Amino acid sequence: MHKKALAVGIAGLGTVGSGVVSLLQRRRALYAERTGTDVFIETVSARDRDRDRPCDVSSYRWTDDPVAMASDGAVDVVVEAVGGEDGTAYALCRAALENGKHVVTANKALIAARGAELARIAEDNGLALAFEGAVGGGIPLLKTVREGLAANEMTRVAGILNGTCNYILSAMENGGGNFDAALRAAQEKGYAEADPHTDVEGIDAAHKLAVLSALCFGLLPSMEGIRYEGVRRLKPVDFAAARLFGCTIRLLAVAERGADGAVFRAVYPALVNLSHGFACVTEAGNAVRIEGDAVGSLFLQGPGAGMFETASAVVADILDVAAGRRSYPFSVPVRRCIAPSPPASPRETAYFLCISLAAGHQAEDVVAAFAGLGVQMGAVKTLSREGVPYVACLTERAEEGKVPAAAESVLGEDAESGTEYAVLRAE
Ligand code: HSE
Numbered sequence: 001m002h003k004k005a006l007a008v009g010i011a012g013l014g015t016v017g018s019g020v021v022s023l024l025q026r027r028r029a030l031y032a033e034r035t036g037t038d039v040f041i042e043t044v045s046a047r048d049r050d051r052d053r054p055c056d057v058s059s060y061r062w063t064d065d066p067v068a069m070a071s072d073g074a075v076d077v078v079v080e081a082v083g084g085e086d087g088t089a090y091a092l093c094r095a096a097l098e099n100g101k102h103v104v105t106a107n108k109a110l111i112a113a114r115g116a117e118l119a120r121i122a123e124d125n126g127l128a129l130a131f132e133g134a135v136g137g138g139i140p141l142l143k144t145v146r147e148g149l150a151a152n153e154m155t156r157v158a159g160i161l162n163g164t165c166n167y168i169l170s171a172m173e174n175g176g177g178n179f180d181a182a183l184r185a186a187q188e189k190g191y192a193e194a195d196p197h198t199d200v201e202g203i204d205a206a207h208k209l210a211v212l213s214a215l216c217f218g219l220l221p222s223m224e225g226i227r228y229e230g231v232r233r234l235k236p237v238d239f240a241a242a243r244l245f246g247c248t249i250r251l252l253a254v255a256e257r258g259a260d261g262a263v264f265r266a267v268y269p270a271l272v273n274l275s276h277g278f279a280c281v282t283e284a285g286n287a288v289r290i291e292g293d294a295v296g297s298l299f300l301q302g303p304g305a306g307m308f309e310t311a312s313a314v315v316a317d318i319l320d321v322a323a324g325r326r327s328y329p330f331s332v333p334v335r336r337c338i339a340p341s342p343p344a345s346p347r348e349t350a351y352f353l354c355i356s357l358a359a360g361h362q363a364e365d366v367v368a369a370f371a372g373l374g375v376q377m378g379a380v381k382t383l384s385r386e387g388v389p390y391v392a393c394l395t396e397r398a399e400e401g402k403v404p405a406a407a408e409s410v411l412g413e414d415a416e417s418g419t420e421y422a423v424l425r426a427e
Contacts, residue, residue, distance in 0.1 A: 006035075006322045007042035007074055009101075011066035011092055012081030013053055015190040016106050016133065017046070019311025020079055021055040024318075031315075035322035042074050054307070070095030077102040077128075077321050079314065083194060085109035097121040097129065104317040106133030106310055109198075112210035115221035119334040129329045130317035135208040136286050137163060138309035139302040140316065145215045145290065146331045152292030154216040158254040158427065161208040161267075163284030163305035164192045164199035165231045165251040169269075170282040173239045173248050179232070191284045191305040202228035202267040205253045209265055213255035213340070214330045216290070217263050220337040221330065228267035237385045238422045241354040241392035244381045247271045250278045252427060258343025264400075265340065271352040271394075271426040277301065278427065350378070351395045351403035355411060355421040356388050363391035366410070370395075373406040394426065 008024065010017050024031070024041055031039045045063040063069055069078050070092055078096040080103060082089045089110050093103045098121060105111070111118075111131045122129035132142050136159070145154070160166050164186040171182035183200065186192050198204045206228040214221040231251055242248050252270045257263050272278045277299050281287045286304025291297050303309035320326070330337055355366055367377050376396040383390050395403055404423045411419050 004037040004322075006037050006039045006318075007076045008039060008079060008318060009043045009045070009063070009069040009072060009075035009077070010041060010079045010081060011045045011063075011069055011088075012083065013044060013046035013055070013057065014081060014083070015307045016310045016314060017079070017081035018053055018055045019307035020081065020314050021057060023308070023311050023315045025055070031319055031322070035319050037322040039318060039322045043069065043072065045069060067092045067095060070099050070101065075101060077104060077318060079318065080105040080107060080110075081314075083107055083109070085113040090114055093118055094121065097125060097127055100125060100127065102128040102130075102321045104128070104130045104314055104321065106131065106314050108134040108204065108207040108211055112207040112221055112223055115211065115214070115329065116334055116337065119329040122329060123334060128317075128321045128326055130320060131211065131329070132317050133310045133313035135161065135212050136288060136300070137284075137302065137304040137306065138312045139286055139288070139300050139304070140313065141212070141288055141300060142215055143316075144300065145212070146327055149290065149292050149295060149298075150331075152294045154257070154290065154292050156254070156256045156291040157212060157216050157288060158252055159212075159288030160250050160278055160281050160286050161212070161253045161288070161304065162199055162202075162205040162251055163286060163303070164196065165202075165205070166281060166286070166304065167191060167284050168200070168231060169234070169249055169251065172234065172236055175236075186284065189284070190307060200230045200232050202230035202251065205251060205267045209253040209255060209267060212253070212288075213263060213265055214337065216255060217257065218330075218332055218337055219263065219340045220334070222340055225340055225342050226265045226267065229269065231269055234269055234422060235420075237383075237390060238354045238424075240385065241381070241383055241390060242271055242352065244383060244392055245271070245352070245379065245394060246275075247273050247352070248279050249424065250281070252278070256347065258345065258347065260344050262341050262343040264343055264347055269424050271424050273427075276427065346400040348397045348399055350397050350426040352424045352426050353393045353395070353403070353407065353421060355391050356419055357391055358419055366391050367393065369410040370406055373409060375403055375406045
């Protein structure tokens with residue numbers, strides 16, 4: 001028998017919660033070996049007690065109101081798998097920490113919005129606030145940054161952080177074509193958020209970037225200043241055009257330290273070379289490239305969503321609590337984290353454009369119009385889809401925002417000509 005024991009309360013039995021229950025059930029003996037502590041489920045809670053679930057919870061004490069777990073004297077650690085940045089999830093986590101219970105969650109929206117406040121309570125009370133599953137699904141990403149790369153100053157982190165969008169983009173890239181069908185498939189596999197708008201508009205990736213960039217750069221977790229755009233406007237023709245340049249398209253989340261020390265943070269669909277690791281990430285995969293001043297460049301890839309994939313990260317956090325391994329949630333004491341602000345001078349980047357040509361318009365006219373606004377094209381190619389001619393161009397490096405502004409001015413919302421275009425940064 002192991003002398004120590006850790007009683008777990010699990011609130012929320014959706015995809016992530018069910019995966020956590022299953023792993024803790026099946027591997028109790030192994031986890032006891034690994035931590036020297038008997039980690040067991042004391043109680044569970046969910047909105048609907050009678051729903052069919054992939055895990056059997058009939059032997060556990062049922063808690064009707066999940067927030068009551070926060071004051072349940074039999075619970076040592078609360079696993080919040082309810083979701084959402086406020087409401088029950090927030091009330092539960094805050095009350096649990098105030099009542100001396102460790103908190104483990106995979107809730108990126110909550111940590112992006114309330115992580116600083118929760119970390120303060122956790123640190124003041126000597127408790128764990130752990131959220132490995134919030135970013136990068138099953139990839140042990142935050143642990144890598146916080147512990148494995150503790151010797152480094154980070155300069156840049158860029159990654160594919162939303163499995164649902166990557167699933168949709170891979171489908172489009174491979175001729176699956178239909179945005180709605182790909183989104184439905186991602187929902188059926190349990191990858192998408194309750195409101196998939198959060199995924200496809202880039203908000204979920206922005207939440208994750210808020211958390212990841214906090215750990216990388218000593219920032220307070222916050223959505224403040226993160227610009228985000230999603231994948232809804234992309235069309236199959238954009239992938240065909242990208243291919244002409246030996247590239248594809250991925251939704252990237254990027255945080256980059258500027259010359260003045262401030263950090264640029266944005267989520268956007270980007271042109272990615274087919275030889276880049278990001279191009280090889282398909283379906284709900286995630287990947288992150290981290291650049292540290294001592295280690296150089298590191299590439300981590302793995303499953304970004306899914307029941308056991310995310311539960312793998314959540315259970316690892318529980319086992320850290322069981323083994324007594326504790327670290328500052330955001331790498332440094334949260335009171336030492338600074339508020340994020342964008343660099344004073346805009347960064348430069350090359351852009352990729354895919355533009356439909358209205359009747360009578362030539363590719364040269366488009367290129368000349370951009371040149372008139374100070375945007376130089378490095379390479380220009382043409383293609384045709386369903387009888388519509390397109391021009392695809394790669395610009396020289398230009399100040400962030402200059403090319404989208406020029407595109408707006410040259411192409412506008414010209415309803416009569418029916419011009420359609422995509423403007424993407426090149427990674
Ligand atoms: N909706 C998220 C995604 C789930 O698609 O990546 C994992 O955080």
